[in-house]
Amino acid sequence: MDWQEAPVPPRVKTAAIVIIVFAVWGFxxxxxxxxxxxxxxxxxxVGLVIVSAxxxxxxxxxxxxxxxxxxxxxxxxxxxxATPFVIGEAGDMxxxxxxxxxxxVITAMALYAVSGxxxxxxxxxxxxxA
Numbered sequence: 001m002d003w004q005e006a007p008v009p010p011r012v013k014t015a016a017i018v019i020i021v022f023a024v025w026g027f028x029x030x031x032x033x034x035x036x037x038x039x040x041x042x043x044x045x046v047g048l049v050i051v052s053a054x055x056x057x058x059x060x061x062x063x064x065x066x067x068x069x070x071x072x073x074x075x076x077x078x079x080x081x082a083t084p085f086v087i088g089e090a091g092d093m094x095x096x097x098x099x100x101x102x103x104x105v106i107t108a109m110a111l112y113a114v115s116g117x118x119x120x121x122x123x124x125x126x127x128x129x130a
Contacts, residue, residue: 008060009113009116009117010116011112011113011115011116011117012059012060012070012113012116012117013060014109014112015056015070015109015110015112015113015116016056016059016060016113018105018109019052019053019056019073019105019106019109019110020053020056022049022102022105022106022109023049023050023052023053023056023102023106024053025102026045026046026048026049026052026080026098026102027046027049027050029045029098029102030042030045030046033094033095033098034094035092035094035095038089038092038095040087040089041083041084041087041089041092041095044080044083044087045080045083045095045098045099045102048076048079048080048083048103049080049102049106051076052073052076052077052080052106055069055070055072055073055076056073059073059113065117066117067113067114067117070110070111070113070114070117071110071114073106073110073113074106074107074110074111074114076106077103077104077105077106077107077108077110078103078107079103080099080102080103080106081099081100081103081104081107082103083099083103084096084099084100
């Protein structure tokens with residue numbers, strides 16, 4: 001079976017759906033929570049969730065065995081958690097709670113997707129598995 005024809009593992013599908021939902025929220029949250037006038041907070045949140053959604057799209061559209069993409073997504077989730085502290089907006093509870101929750105969900109779901117990737121869990125390479 002060619003890697004492009006491999007079915008998307010159930011954990012990857014579930015994680016992808018949850019991450020996309022939270023990425024959409026992360027995209028609109030600066031406007032919904034009224035911190036769109038703070039460009040640094042706005043663009044870090046929006047930028048990180050766009051990258052996260054993009055990685056999920058790559059993962060489900062042909063890179064089903066590329067668990068490293070989910071690991072990279074987990075790193076972006078951790079960066080989102082750290083963002084309010086790094087940019088100095090930790091005093092604004094809307095930004096703090098929003099980024100921590102969205103980042104934690106993205107990180108947890110990305111790691112959940114990794115656990116459903118047989119090539120990372122079993123230690124086999126894609127060539128050995130095929």
